[in-house]
Amino acid sequence: MNRINMYLEELESESKTTRKMLERVPAEKFDWQPHPKSMKLKALSTHIAELPTWITMAMKTDELDFASNPYTPVEVSTNQDVMDLFEKSLEDGKSELIAENEVLLDKPWKLRNGEQIYSNDPKSGVIRMALSQIIHHRAQLGVYLRLLDIPIPGSYGPSADDQSF
Numbered sequence: 001m002n003r004i005n006m007y008l009e010e011l012e013s014e015s016k017t018t019r020k021m022l023e024r025v026p027a028e029k030f031d032w033q034p035h036p037k038s039m040k041l042k043a044l045s046t047h048i049a050e051l052p053t054w055i056t057m058a059m060k061t062d063e064l065d066f067a068s069n070p071y072t073p074v075e076v077s078t079n080q081d082v083m084d085l086f087e088k089s090l091e092d093g094k095s096e097l098i099a100e101n102e103v104l105l106d107k108p109w110k111l112r113n114g115e116q117i118y119s120n121d122p123k124s125g126v127i128r129m130a131l132s133q134i135i136h137h138r139a140q141l142g143v144y145l146r147l148l149d150i151p152i153p154g155s156y157g158p159s160a161d162d163q164s165f
């Protein structure tokens with residue numbers, strides 16, 4: 001199996017769990033955060049929903065420079081907005097996971113803020129990081145939901161709230 005197919009399969013698999021988690025985010029709690037240093041629920045949910053677009057960015061560009069391209073999150077008001085953003089981002093990311101792009105995976109890609117370089121990795125590493133970030137932030141979301149007493153769906157097996165996995 002080539003890497004493109006491997007990433008596509010993983011993205012498809014992880015999107016099922018991500019979707020189940022994002023569906024449970026209550027818009028009336030968007031401003032809630034478990035700690036002053038933590039992201040608000042809205043920011044975390046939006047970030048998770050946008051992460052598949054990093055695949056497209058990695059494949060179509062050679063770098064992201066925050067100094068000339070500051071991050072502006074998509075504005076959402078409802079849970080449906082979050083879900084729609086995730087579905088749009090997922091389709092965007094999948095659109096670049098095509099066989100012809102296998103040859104691009106070893107090309108370098110930089111993450112920087114002006115002269116400060118945060119990383120200089122192959123595009124394949126950026127895709128791997130995006131997939132890992134989805135999983136990482138989804139786990140954070142699970143903690144948020146637990147603290148809000150919202151049942152957690154099963155991920156890689158049953159959860160304390162969802163034994164029907």
